[in-house]
Amino acid sequence: MRWLLLLVLLGISAPPPAAAQEWRHNGVVILDVWARATPPRARTGAVYLTMRNESAGDVRLTGATSPRAPRIELHTTRMAGDVARMERQPGIAVARGATGELKPGGAHIMLMGLAAPLKSGDTFPLTLTFGPGDSIEVLVAVR
Numbered sequence: 001m002r003w004l005l006l007l008v009l010l011g012i013s014a015p016p017p018a019a020a021q022e023w024r025h026n027g028v029v030i031l032d033v034w035a036r037a038t039p040p041r042a043r044t045g046a047v048y049l050t051m052r053n054e055s056a057g058d059v060r061l062t063g064a065t066s067p068r069a070p071r072i073e074l075h076t077t078r079m080a081g082d083v084a085r086m087e088r089q090p091g092i093a094v095a096r097g098a099t100g101e102l103k104p105g106g107a108h109i110m111l112m113g114l115a116a117p118l119k120s121g122d123t124f125p126l127t128l129t130f131g132p133g134d135s136i137e138v139l140v141a142v143r
Ligand SMILES: [Cu+2]
Pocket: 046, 075, 086, 108, 109, 110
């Protein structure tokens, strides 16, 4: 009986999984930061995330950097007939009180010139910039 109780307590104190990680930056909550694993020779990858704007004004993601990719662009995806076309954007805006979702088939952070593939289970740092001198480092989970 005593052992059972101990096991239950250990279960409760276990840390939450990495996927539950979130960051708060100037009233913007950044969560669910992930990238899809890439095939062995892929030179590009995409990062997706959710931004909940709880700040007093509109915010705009203007860029990102990471040690994993020499070039990173902000993209949206637009359907041209049956073809999905990615388009570079100068920024991704999230209005005050709104939630912006970067997700497959939509807006994403494009990693270009990957030196090594993104492997499922890996994590890597990504610095998100919202304006001059206004940035935060988050952790991308590859899955
Ligand atoms: Cu893209």
